[in-house]
Amino acid sequence: MTHSIRHHLGDDVLMAYSAGTLPEAFNLLVATHLSLCDACRAQAGAFDALGGAVLETGNDDVAALDEDALAATLALIAGGSVAPAQSDTPAETRRNGPSGVLPGPLRDYVGGDLDDIHWRPVGMGVKQAILPTSAEANARLLFIPAGAAMPDHGHKGREMTMVLKGAFIDDGERFGRGDVEIADQHLHHTPVADVSEDCICLAVTDAPLKFRALIPKIAQPFLRI
Template sequence: MTDTIKHHLTDTLLTAYAAGNLPEAFNLMVATHLSLCDSCRAQAEALEAVGGCLLTDCGPQAMTGDALAATFARIEAGSPVTTPRKRTSAVLPQPLVDYVGGDVSTIRWKSIGMGVRQAILPTSSAASARLLFIPAGAAVPDHGHRGIELTMVLQGAFSDEVDRFARGDVEIADEGLDHMPVADPGEDCICLAVTDAPLRFNSWIPRLVQPFLRI
């Protein structure tokens, strides 16, 4: 799986993830990609080591006198149960299963026209995340971007002016890109898309309805 991925996350994104400075929606994108991509996971873990080095050298702040005893009391109080995070869905990596509440069949899609459907995922408002369903052979209307938009393929594939993107591939779009992604014929395409700004559609009709759709 992992070696078929051609389009990866950037070092900048992975650094912000390792440092814990991404908005929730972007965190979800990175966690989802890392679930499929050993190469980016290794890079992210190396960038976490930078954090470990800084922690070692950050200049200690004295703890209160009874801090150790208080911590042992917390330990005695018991630990939150941690469940192993293994894949339970063929299409959705586990971080997405957590947000959707199940497999693809549990996604509550809403039509956004031309057969394309989306489902907004509940994240903090700093950025938004949604699942996109593009029927086999169909296109997403031609559009530009106001901020950064990351789109990762979960099923099927799409092509646009940049390249072809298949399962695990991430397309990074910003203000400079105007594109019209078209799904491969043969299989419906499902993607995770995150953006830090609403999309700007080139046709005025989609723009009118944009606020209601929250994309």
């Protein structure tokens, strides 16, 4: 399943995912990609190992504990289990056998698979579904009909788009299931869905998209894209 992935996540994103410094929407995209890509999963593991090594070697960053810290912790242990961090909670679908089109982390946000997505039309056959994440960045699923183009747009911030179904072509490059396209403020692009199949993507961005055409620009605040 992972042999066909050609566009991967970069070191900066994987390192930030490991360090825990990404906004939730980006964490979601990374976790979704790692669910499909063994190479990036191994890299992410390596960055966790690097985090552990930094934790052990960073002698400047050691903070003195309260005098009774050990006793207090043993009392905490005796009192029963500590509420697990929300981030420790495994993806809902892990034990439900082979997943559908949406990898586990996305299924958790959608509350199911493709049929459970609440699509809203945004014109020209394109549909989107905004996923609930923290406000620093937003995540949405996009449905682009076979052969159709996304509106030409540039970015104020960073945008990452991962293909879940079908494929799109942008600037001569083909992006299929699992592939991630990374765009920043310097890139104006017009992804076009492959003609053979409707395309479904996960797109995350840390700034509102700016459209070149007048009408999408006016519509932007209402569409939240």
